[in-house]
Amino acid sequence: MYKTVLMLVAALAACQVTAATVSTAGRMVDDAFYAMANLPAELVGVCPVGEDIDLKIEENASAGYVWSAVYDPRIITVEINHQAPRSAVAGAPGFAEIELKPLTAGPVAVTLNYSRPFESGVAPARTVKCILNPAAAPAMTTAPAPAAPVMAAVATAAGATAVTTAGAAPVAVESLPLLYDDAYYRLSRVPAALQVRIPVGEDLEFELEEQPDAGFLWSVASYDPTFCRVGIEHKPEGFFRRPKADIEIKALRSGASTVELIGGSGASAKRLVLHFRID
Numbered sequence: 001m002y003k004t005v006l007m008l009v010a011a012l013a014a015c016q017v018t019a020a021t022v023s024t025a026g027r028m029v030d031d032a033f034y035a036m037a038n039l040p041a042e043l044v045g046v047c048p049v050g051e052d053i054d055l056k057i058e059e060n061a062s063a064g065y066v067w068s069a070v071y072d073p074r075i076i077t078v079e080i081n082h083q084a085p086r087s088a089v090a091g092a093p094g095f096a097e098i099e100l101k102p103l104t105a106g107p108v109a110v111t112l113n114y115s116r117p118f119e120s121g122v123a124p125a126r127t128v129k130c131i132l133n134p135a136a137a138p139a140m141t142t143a144p145a146p147a148a149p150v151m152a153a154v155a156t157a158a159g160a161t162a163v164t165t166a167g168a169a170p171v172a173v174e175s176l177p178l179l180y181d182d183a184y185y186r187l188s189r190v191p192a193a194l195q196v197r198i199p200v201g202e203d204l205e206f207e208l209e210e211q212p213d214a215g216f217l218w219s220v221a222s223y224d225p226t227f228c229r230v231g232i233e234h235k236p237e238g239f240f241r242r243p244k245a246d247i248e249i250k251a252l253r254s255g256a257s258t259v260e261l262i263g264g265s266g267a268s269a270k271r272l273v274l275h276f277r278i279d
Helices: none
Strands: 002-004 032-034 042-046 053-059 066-070 076-083 094-102 108-115 126-133 151-155 161-165 183-185 193-198 203-209 218-223 228-235 244-251 255-263 270-278
Touching (some): 053 066, 053 126, 066 094, 076 108, 094 108, 193 203, 193 244, 218 228, 228 255, 244 270
Parallel strands (some): 032 053, 042 126, 183 203
Antiparallel strands (some): 002 076, 053 094, 066 108, 151 161, 203 244, 218 255
16 A cells, blocks of 8 residues: 655635535545446535545556545645555456545535546546535434334335334435445444445445444344345454454345444444345
């Protein structure tokens, strides 16, 4: 892995954007992985000043293509880590881990270019405009000691599948954030629920931050073994790496199912419910 920090100064006016700019963009999800085939031309996210948002975007450095950034360092910082592919197959893609940290209460913009740095005068193969909007810093919330949830399928007005927990209003599964393969979530950013779409016979891997020194480790609370297999590997802290749980889920047959994960215990416990659609 090698690290690139590009500090290319663009005009401040070009980096400041208006609210009208963000109406048709794709959603920027912190710690999400974006495959090249699903990468929109524009991503919009919300990030408080002084906080950061991380993206993972597919790249093929073996073919000479890497991601770089054009931005104004007076209003935002950008760091890019180029990760080698997991597969040993020649030509397999890796990904760029991109950290965006706004310094002022924008909105601010960063342009990401996918190109071969050694080719001068050649337009980038892909360009993505990232827009960060200001927001108040989110309050840290912790879940109470987890209990077995009472889940039920209900019909929405639009005919979409929805789930509800006893005492809570129904939530349409289709409205939940989508879990991407190889995604990484910090503890402060772990949502209560995610939707997962996966073909039969395929597997999905993602990572959740852990704090072994504080006794915070992730475990599987419940799942249906007729629909999927679930495995967790706890990985210790390493160079440029936080302790994490590497979770692998393999789809066995088509249908809808849930996997519940529990992290920690007592007042600091967190619960993550994965709502699967297996095709």
